[in-house]
Amino acid sequence: MAVIVCAGGVLTIINERTNSDEATRREVIAVAASIANEPSTPISIQSENPSAVLQPETERIRMITGVDFIVVMAPDRTRFTHTTVDLIGKPFSGNIDRALAGETFTETYVGSLGPSIRSVTPVTDVNGDIVGLVSAGVTRDKISDQFVKGLPLIVGVVVAAFIVAAIGSVALSRRLRRQTLGMAPDELRSMYEHHDAVLHSISEGLLVFGKNGTAEIVNDEARRLLDLPDGPVRRADLPESLQHMSSGGELHLTDTRVLVVNQDPVMWEGRTLGDVLTIRDRTELQGMIGELDSVRSFAESLRSQAHESANRLHAVITMVELGRPQEAVEFATADLELSQHLIDRLMGSVNEPALAALLLGKVSQAAEQGVELTITEDTALDHAGIVTPRELVTLVGNLIDNAIDASKESEQPWVEVTVRDSTSELVVRVSDSGPGMPAEVLETALTRGYSTKSGSRGLGLALVTQVVARYRGTLTSEVTYGSVLTAKIPTEHTA
Structure with missing residues (x-):
C-alpha cells in the first residue's frame, strides 16, 4: 500500500508539473492574442511614438494577468514595450518566423529574463497585413515557485492517503486473520496441500455440507461409495435415506453396498456452520x-x-x-x-x-x-x-x-x-x-x-x-x- 500511495503521489506531482506548463502556455497565448486583436494595437504600432502609447497599457495588463513580460515589437524585432524599460528599442531575442507567417505559437526560450514559456502572435491591420508582433511570457522561476507552493497540498493528500491505507491494511489484515483463524497465507497454503492430500488418500468417504445444502468438500471415496457424479453435490443427490438423516451413526444400504454413515454438526463459537458426513464401507x-x-x-x-x-x-x-x-x-x-x-x-x-x-x-x-x-x-x-x-x-x-x-x-x-x-x-x-x-x-x-x-x-x-x-x-x-x-x-x- 505504501508503494502504491507513493507511486500515486509521484505521478500526481509529475502530472501537476505537466499541467502547470500547459496552463502557462494557454495563459500566455490568451494574453498575447487579446492584445494583438485589440483594434488600437495596430494603430498604435503605426503611430509616431508607439512606446508612449503601448508601454503603459501593456504594463497594466501584465500586472493584472500576472505574466512576467509583454513585448510589442515591429516585424524587424524592434521592441516597443518591455518590463525592463532599458530594453525598449532593442531587438527581441527569440523566434518570430512562424509569427511572421501568420501563426501563433509557444516556445520555451532563454531570453533577457532567463528561461521562460512565451507565446508570439502576429498583429494585422485592417488590410490583413502584418504590422507587428506581440509576445507574452512567464519565466520558469515563477512557474516553479507556483508549483512549489502547491506541493504542500499534494504532499498532505499523499500522507493522508498513506494513513488511510495503513489503517485499512491493518483492519483488513485483522479481519482476514479472524476469518483464517490467525493463519498466514503460507500456513493456509501448506494446510490446504496437506488436507487435500489426506482427503483424497483416506479410505473413508467424507462430505462437508454448508448451510445452503451444497457440499463444500467431497473426496474421491465418497463419490465412489455413493456413486456420485463429478461436479457440485447437493443433499438431493444423495440416496434418499441419507437426505434427512439425523446426527449420530446409522447403517445405510445402497443397491450394491452396506455403509456405516456418521453425521455430526460443525460448530464454531456456538454457531452451526454445517454438517460432516463420514462413510465407511461394510459390504465385505x-x-x-x-x-x-x-x-x-x-x-x-x-x-x-x-x-x-x-x-x-x-x-x-x-x-x-x-x-x-x-x-x-x-x-x-x-x-x-x-x-x-x-x-x-x-x-x-x-x-x-x-x-x-x-x-x-x-x-x-x-x-x-x-x-x-x-x-x-x-x-x-x-x-x-x-x-x-x-x-x-x-x-x-x-x-x-x-x-x-x-x-x-x-x-x-x-x-x-x-x-x-x-x-x-x-x-x-x-x-x-x-x-x-x-x-x-x-x-x-x-x-x-x-x-x-x-x-x-x-x-x-x-x-x-x-x-x-x-x-x-x-x-x-x-x-x-x-x-x-x-x-x-x-x-x-x-x-
Whole structure:
C-alpha cells in the first residue's frame, strides 16, 4: 500500500508539473492574442511614438494577468514595450518566423529574463497585413515557485492517503486473520496441500455440507461409495435415506453396498456452520458376518445335538442295563432316522453345500427356540445361477431369521421354507405363523436406513432386498395360510 500511495503521489506531482506548463502556455497565448486583436494595437504600432502609447497599457495588463513580460515589437524585432524599460528599442531575442507567417505559437526560450514559456502572435491591420508582433511570457522561476507552493497540498493528500491505507491494511489484515483463524497465507497454503492430500488418500468417504445444502468438500471415496457424479453435490443427490438423516451413526444400504454413515454438526463459537458426513464401507464385512452367523448357527446346532445325543446315549445304556434292549433300540433309532432322512434329502436335492448346511442349522436353531421349521419336499437346487453362495446364504438366512422371530407371536410357531430353481428363475419362499406383512408394510420395512444404536433389527430385509435388486428380481409379500415372503431371481442376468 505504501508503494502504491507513493507511486500515486509521484505521478500526481509529475502530472501537476505537466499541467502547470500547459496552463502557462494557454495563459500566455490568451494574453498575447487579446492584445494583438485589440483594434488600437495596430494603430498604435503605426503611430509616431508607439512606446508612449503601448508601454503603459501593456504594463497594466501584465500586472493584472500576472505574466512576467509583454513585448510589442515591429516585424524587424524592434521592441516597443518591455518590463525592463532599458530594453525598449532593442531587438527581441527569440523566434518570430512562424509569427511572421501568420501563426501563433509557444516556445520555451532563454531570453533577457532567463528561461521562460512565451507565446508570439502576429498583429494585422485592417488590410490583413502584418504590422507587428506581440509576445507574452512567464519565466520558469515563477512557474516553479507556483508549483512549489502547491506541493504542500499534494504532499498532505499523499500522507493522508498513506494513513488511510495503513489503517485499512491493518483492519483488513485483522479481519482476514479472524476469518483464517490467525493463519498466514503460507500456513493456509501448506494446510490446504496437506488436507487435500489426506482427503483424497483416506479410505473413508467424507462430505462437508454448508448451510445452503451444497457440499463444500467431497473426496474421491465418497463419490465412489455413493456413486456420485463429478461436479457440485447437493443433499438431493444423495440416496434418499441419507437426505434427512439425523446426527449420530446409522447403517445405510445402497443397491450394491452396506455403509456405516456418521453425521455430526460443525460448530464454531456456538454457531452451526454445517454438517460432516463420514462413510465407511461394510459390504465385505457384512457378508462375512452373515456367513459367520450361518457357521455359528450350524456349530450351535451341532453342539446342542451332541449334548442331546449324550443324554440319549445314557438313556439307551441304562435301558440295556435294565434288561430292556428292544425298547432301547427303538428309542435310539426313532429320532436318528428322522434327522438322517432330512440330511440325506437335503444333501441329495440341494447341490450347494453352504445352503444345505444353513438349512440344517436353522432347523436345529428353530427347534431350540420352540419353533417348528419345515423344509418342504419340493426343495431342490441344482444351481443357483448367477447368485453366489454368499448371496444365497444372505438371502435365505435373513428370510428364515425374520420368519422365526415373527412366528413367535403365535401360540404354535412354525416356519416353512422352500428353495427351488428352474430353467428361468430361482425361487425362495418362506412362510411363518406370524401376523403377516401386507405389501405396504413390506415397503416400509425395506427402508434402507437403520440406527446402529438399536442394533441391526430390520437390516435383514434390507439385505435381502439388496440381493434381489442386484439381479433385478422381485420380493413379494402375501397373507394366506400364514405370512408368505417370496423372492424370485432370474437364473440368467438380463441387461
